[in-house]
Amino acid sequence: MTLKHAPISAKLPVLMHGADYNPDQWLHDPKVLEEDIRLMKLAGCNVMAIGIFSWAAIEPTEGQFRFDWLDQLLERFQQNGIYAWLATPSGARPAWLSAKYPEVLRVEKNRVRNLHGMRHNHCYTSPAYREKTSIINGKLAERYAHHPAVLGWHISNEFGGDCHCDLCQDAFRAWLQNKYGSLEALNKAWWTSFWAHTYTDWSQVESPAPHGENMVHGQNLDWRRFVTDQTIDFCKHEIDSVKGANPDLPATTNMHMIEGLDYRKFADVLDFISWDAYPTWHQGNDDIELGASIAFYHDLYRSIMRKPFLLMESTPSLTNWQPVSKLKQPGMHRLSSLQAIAHGSDSVQYFQWRKSRGSSEKFHGAVVDHAGHEHTRVFKDVAELGQTLADISEITGTSTPAETAILFDWDNRWAVKDAQGPRNMGIHYEETVLKHHRAFWEQGVPTDVIGSEDDFGPYKLIVAPMLYLCREETGRKLERFVENGGTLVATYWSGIVDEHDLCHLGGFPGPLRKTLGIWAEEIEGLYDEDRNGLALLPDNALGLSGTFEAHEICELIHAEQAEVLGTYTDSFYAGRPALTVNKLGQGKAYYMAARHKEDFLLAFYTSIVNEAGIARALETELPSGVTAALRTDGESDYVFLMNFSGEAKQVKLDEQSYTDVETGEMAETVVGLPVSGISVLKRKAIRK
Template sequence: MKMTHKFHPISPKLPVLMHGADYNPDQWLHNPQVLEEDIRLMKLAGCNVMAIGIFAWAALEPAEGTFTFEWMDRILNTFAENGIYAWLSTPSGARPAWMSERYPEVRRVEANRVRNLHGIRHNHCFTSPIYREKTAIINTKLAERYGNHPAVIGWHISNEFGGDCHCAYCQDAFREWLQQKYGSLEALNAAWWTSFWAHTITDWSQVESPAPHGEYMVHGHNLDWRRFVTDQTVNFCKHEIDVVRGSNPALPVTTNMHLIEGLDYRKFAEILDVISWDAYPTWHEGQNDSQLGASIAFYHDLFRSLKKKPFLLMESTPSLTNWQSVSKLKQPGMHRLSSLQAVAHGSDSVQYFQWRKSRGSSEKFHGAVVDHCGHEYTRVFKDVAELGATLSNISEVIGTTTPSDTAILFDWDNRWAVKDAQGPRNMGIHYEETILAHHQAFWEQGVPVDVIGSEDDLSSYKLIVAPMLYLCREETGRKLERFVEQGGTLVTTYWSGIVNEHDLCHLGGFPGPLRKTLGIWAEEIEGLYDHDRNGLSMSIDNQLGLTGTFESHEICELIHTEGAEVLGVYTDSFYAGQPALTVNRFGKGKAYHMATRLKADFLQAFYSKLIEQTGVARVMNSYLPQGVTVQVRTDTSTEYVFIMNFSGQTQHISLDDRDYTLLESNETVNGVIDLPVNGIVLLKRPAKEV
C-alpha cells in the first residue's frame, strides 16, 4: 500500500474544508433576533466558520479604555454550542473616530503631504507609535479573552493591507531603512544615479518619499520606496502577530491578501502560518469565461506558491459585487465552478464576503449569502447550501499538494520596475497580460504551474518561464544559468536582463546576466503602435517542428545570436529576416528567447512542443477543448482530478485510460464525461507508481 503525504489541517478543531463568510454581528446588535436567525441559517447553508470582528473596533472599544466584549462573548459562545468556528480578526483595518480626533497623527498623510480626515479603511499610519500602542492594547485584550476559546481556530490579522503614509514618522523610518541598506550617502547616490539632473543627496535629511510635487522620476528611489512600504507594512503585521501569539501560540495566523499592486506578498509569507486571499473576478464580461478563468487560476497558483502548501480563499462573492464597473450576477453553475476552482488549485476553504447584506453604507448591495429579505428561499442561498454539501463530502482533499514540473517567474520588484521604466511602449507594455498569457497556455493544456520568485529554489522544476524579466539581479542570472546548465529548460522574452536591483541598466550589452545562458545580444528594442503588426516566420526544419507564420505585436527586439540557434525570423520592417525566436543549448539544458510579443496561437503551439520535449506532466492525457481545463491535487497515494468548463458551451471530455471514480460517490466512471455550461466534475484515481 502506498504511503500518503499531506499537510495537517490548518486547524485541528476543523479537519474538514472550511466554508463560511465575513460576519459582522456588530452591525446588528440592536436586533438580537437577526443574530439568532443567523445561527439557524449558517447551519442550513453548511457553513462551519466565520471571520468575525474585522471592522469591529468601535463596537469593542467605543471610548478610549472602555471595552465592551459582552456581545462578542455571546456570539463566540453560541458558535461553540452549534459547531461553528471563527477566524477572530484584529480590528486595525478601520480605527474608531475617537482615536482620529484625539490622536491626529494616526491619520495618514498622502504623497501630497496633506493629512487625511477620519474615514474609509486603512487610513492609518503603520509607523505611528500611538497607532501601534492602541493596536497592541486592543489585540492584547482580544488574545487574553479569546485566545483559548473553543470556537476560535485562528487569527485573521487586520484586512487587506494596502496603501502608504508620507508623514514625518514615515519619512524618518524611510531614511533609517535606507541607511541600514546602503550604509553611506555615496552608496545611495550611486544606487539611485542621482547625478542625473544634479539630484545628488548631500545629507540624509534631504531624502523624502516620492511626491507628485517633488521627486518622482528617480526610478531607484521609487523602487526603494515600494520596498520600504512593504517592509514597514510587514513589520506592522508582525507587531500585531507578536501581540496575539502570547495567549495561544498554537493558533495559526493569516491576513487576507487582495491588492497585488503595492505590496510584495512574498515578504508576508515569511511571517504568516497560512496564506489567504480575496478573489473577485468579473465573471460573464465576455463571450465566455475561459480567459478570466485562466487569469484567476494564475492568482490561485501565485498565492498557493507563496508557501508551497494549501491556502485559504478567504473572500469571494456568492453572487455579485457592488463596486465593479458592471456588477453581473453569477450565472447558474458559476458559483460552484468558481468556488471549486479555488479548491482545485490548492485552497482548503471557500469563504465569502459577506454573510448578511449590510443595511446601509457602501457595501449594502454587495453580494451575500443572506439577502435583505432575510430568509433562505433565494437562488444564491440555495447555491451556497449545495456547495456546502459538496465541500462536506470531499474533505479528504484537505492538506493535499498540487505538484508541478513547471514554474512562472514573477517578482514584485520586477513588476514595479517594468511599470516605472519609461521604456519602449509607455502606452502599455502589458506586463501582467503577458504573464497571464504564458500561464494560460499551460492552463489550457491541463499542466499545473507554480508561480515563483527569483529567490525560490529552482531545482524541482523541468521548465521555467520568465516573461519580461526586466529587473534581473546578477545572482538571478547565475541561478538561471545553473538551472539550464544542469538540464532545465528556460524561456525568456524581450525586455529581459535590462536592469539590476537598483533599476540601473546592465552595462556590456543586454540581456545582461542572461546573455551567456541565452546565447544572444539584444541591440535595440522597438515599441509598436496598436495598429502596427509584425510576424514570426518559422525556420525550415526547426527543432521544434513548428511551421508557418505567427503574428506579433507591441514589442520587437532586435537581437544577434552568440551561439544560439535561430528558430524563426521577423517577417516585416527593416529588420525582416533577423532572429525573432532562438534556442541556446547550454550545458545539459536549453534556453529559449522570444524577441517579440506573440499571441495565444503561437504560445499554445510553442508550449505544447516544450511540454513534449521536457516531459512535463499533464494532469490527463486527453484532448481538452478551448475553455476546458483540468487540475490535480494529491497525497501521493490518491490523485484528485478537477475537470472545469469555462467555455460557455456544453462540452464532452474523453477520459484517458486511468482508473477513475467520482469523488463524492466513489462510483466508477470511464469513457466520455459530459460537462454542462459552467460545469465541473470531481474525480479521483490512484497515483502513478514513481
C-alpha cells in the same frame, strides 16, 4: 516534497466554508443573530471571520471595553459546531482614536493628512497606532486565544496603501541608511547625478511625490520595498500582540490587490496564506480568459508557501464596487468556488454572510439577502456548494506537484511599469505573464508562480516573461538551472537592469546573455495598429511550422551561441532572429524576441511540455475552454475538470481508472460537462 499537509487547524480538518460575519451591526436585534445560526447550519457553513471592523463595538470609548456580545457569539458558535477566524480590528479605527491621536491618520503623497474615515486610513509607523492596536489585540488574545470555537487569527484586513507623514519619512531614511550605509552608496545606486539629483544630507531624502521627486527610478523602487517592509513590520507587531497568549493559534492576513505590496515577503511572518478573489464573470460573454487569469492568481498565492491556502473572501453573487455588478449565472458559483479548491485552496469563504443594511456595501452580494431568509437562488447555490465541500473533504491538505513555474517578481513588476519605454501607452507586463500562464492552463499543466529567491530545483521548466529587473545572482541561478538539465524560456525586455534599476553594461540581456546565447541590440515599440510576423524555419528543433503574428514589441537580437528557430517577416529587420534556442550543459534556453498572441504561445508551449517530459493533470486533449487541475496526497490523485467555455463539452479520459469523488461511482470514459460544469475525479497516484 510533502504531498499531504496537516490541516490549517486541527479543530476543523475539512474543507472550510463560511463568510465574513458582522454581528456588531445587528446588536440591536438579537433575533437576527439567532436566525443567523440556523441559516449557517442550513448552508453547510462551518466557519466565520468575525470582528474585522469591530473596534468601535469592542472599545466604544478609550479604555472602555465591551466583550459581552462577542462572548455570546462565540458561545453560540461552540454550541452549534461553528468556528471563527477572530480578527484584529485594525482595518478601520474608531472616531475617538482619530480625534485624540491625529498622527494615526495617513498622509497622502501630496503631503496632506487625511480626515477620519474610510479603511486603511492609518499610519503603520505611528507609535500611538501601534500602542492602541497592541492594547486591543492583547485584550482579545487574553480573552479568546484558548476559546474552543476560535481557529486562529485574521490579522487586520487587506493591507495596502502608504503613508508619507514625517514619521514615515524618518523611518524611510533609517531604512535607507541601514541598506546603503552612506549617502555616497545611495547616490551611486540611484544614479542621482542625472538631473543634479545628488543628495548631500539624509534629511533631503523624501518619499516620491507628484509635486516633488518622482523620476529617480531607484528611489521609487526602494520606496515600494520600504512600504512592503513597514507593512510587514506592522503585521508582525499585530501577530506578536496576540501570539503570546497562545503561540499555537495560526495567523494569516487576507491579501487582495497586488499593486502595492510584495506579498511573497509576508511568508516570513504568517502561518498560512489567504486571499480575496472577485472576478468579473460573464464580461463580454467570455469566461475563458478570466478563468485562466484567476487560475494564475490562485497559483501565485499557493506558491508563496507551496502549501494549501485559504480563499478568505469571494462573492456568492455580485459585488457593488465593480464597474458593472453582474450576477453569477447558474453554475458559476460552484465552478468558480471549486476552481479555488482545484488550485490549492482548503476553503471557500465569502464577503459577506448577511447584507449590511446601510453604507457602502449594502448592495454587495451576501449569502443572506435583505429578504432575510433561505428561499433565494443565491442561498440555494451556497447550500449546495456546502454539501459538495463536505463530500470532497478528503482533498483537504493535498498538494499541487508542479513541474513548471512562472517567474513573477514584484520588484520586477514595479520596475517594468516605471521604465519609461519602450511602450508608455501600455507595456502590458501583467497581461503578458497571464498569456504565458494560460498556455499551460489550457493544457492542464500544474504551474507554480515563483520569485527569483525561490528554489528552482523542483522544476523542469521555468518561464520568465519580461524579466526586466534581473540581479546577477538570479542570472547565475538560471544559468545553473539550465546547465543541470532544466528548460528556460525568456522573452524580450529581459536582463535590462539590476536590483537598483540601473542598466546592465556590456550588452543585454545582461546576466542572462551566456545562458540565452543572444545579444539584444535594440528594442522597438510598435503602435497598436502595427504588426510584424514570426516565420518558423523549416525542420526547426521544435517541429513547429507556419507564420505567427508579432505585435507591440519586437527586439532586434544577434544569435551568438544560440540556434535560430524563426525569423521576422517584416520591417527593416525582416530575416533577423525572432526565436532562438541555446543548449547549455544538459539543458536548453529559449528566447522569444517578440510578443506573440495565444495561438503561437499554445503551440510553442505544447511542444515544450512534450519535449521536457512534463506531466499534465490529464493526458488527453482538452476541448477549448476546458481545463484540468491536479491535487494529490501521494496515494491518490484528484483531477478537476472545469468548463469555462460557455458551452456544454465532453472530455475523453486517459487510460487511468477514475471514480467521481462526490458520488464514489466509477467515471465513464467520456465525462460530460454542462455549461460552467465541473467534475472532481479520483485515481491512483501516478507519481509519488
